Structures are given as C-alpha cells and as structure tokens.
Amino acid sequence: MDNSGMLRGLLCLGLVAVLCHGQTSQEVSSEDFGVDRSDVGAERDFIEAMERILGKMHDRVSPPEKRGIQMCGMGDRCAMKFGPRIGKLCDCGRGANCNSYLLKCI
Template identity: 35%
Template sequence: MWARAVLCAALLCAFSPTRATEAERDDREVQDSRYNSNRLLGALHEVLERLQTKRINPWEKKYGQVPSCDLGEHCAIRKGSRIGKMCDCPRGAFCNFFL
C-alpha cells in the first residue's frame, strides 16, 4: 500500500513540472512574438517617415513650381536631348548652369 502511494506521489511530482514548463514556454513564445511584432512595427514606422520626407509636395507637382537651389548648385539637368530645370535660383544669387 505504501509502495503504491509513494509511486503515485513520485509520478505526480515527475509530471507536474512538465506542464508548468510547457505553460511557461508558451508564455515566453507569446511575449517573444509581441516583442518581435513591436520591433517590426517600429522599423516600418521609421521607413514610412523617411519615405514621407522624400515626397514631392503635390502643389509643386500640380503647378510646376520648382524648389529653389542652394548657392553653386546645378540648376539644370540633361534629359536626353532636352535640358530641364531642376531648381530655381534664389533672388540675388548666381547658380551653376553648367551640366
């Protein structure tokens, strides 16, 4: 009788930590996936911010307004056989028109 009780107690002790370990492992996996998703969302947010700063203003696109150049910056660009404006020179400044 005592042998059966000791055997049952030993089996219960042996299998109990396994269930707790599986539950802990599942919790860790959920936390890791949350951490990874938050990290990926942060990286995506940074990329989108960079892309937004590179956008051309719709006003400039629609009405053909060209941004102003810095001093000494190239104002024209060659597009095949044509030469197009890349930027406008500010008043009272001289820009570099050489291609």
C-alpha cells in the first residue's frame, strides 16, 4: 500500500511538472527583443507621423452619409424597382450586398 501511494504521488507530481513547464509570463519588455532606449524615441516619432498621415487621409475621405447615400442595416430595403430599372435607396454595410431579386441587404 505504501509503495502504490508513493507511486501515485510521483505520477501526479510528474504530471503537474509537465503541464506547468510551458507556462511563462505574458509580459513582454523591450529587453526581450534587444531594443535600445534610443530606438524607442524613433519609434514614437514614426507613430506620430503615421497618426498625422492617417488624420489627413480621414479628412479627405467623406463618409457615405455626407455624399447623400444613407447606410442600411442587414435585412433593410436597399433598392426600389422602377420598371426595368432598379433605383438605390441606401448602401448596405460591410459584409452585406443588396440582393436585386429581394431588394434587401443580405
């Protein structure tokens, strides 16, 4: 009995050791990648420049509401049939298309 209890204990200890072996801290520092502190300033400048560029691009691109075409939700009516032609009521959101048979965003 004593040997089987010690064997079970060793097996459990071995299992815990194997399971815990790969776990490490999720925190990452610049030292892990060998980054100098001088590179951090250059990186910050680069990020600020990218933010300025993206801000300018955002001002140039007008959202669909400013162009006069509203956005429809999924399942909303997005077009109307005028005889052989189809007129557009609104634009379907991302990932949706206006079905020309149902005239709804799907």
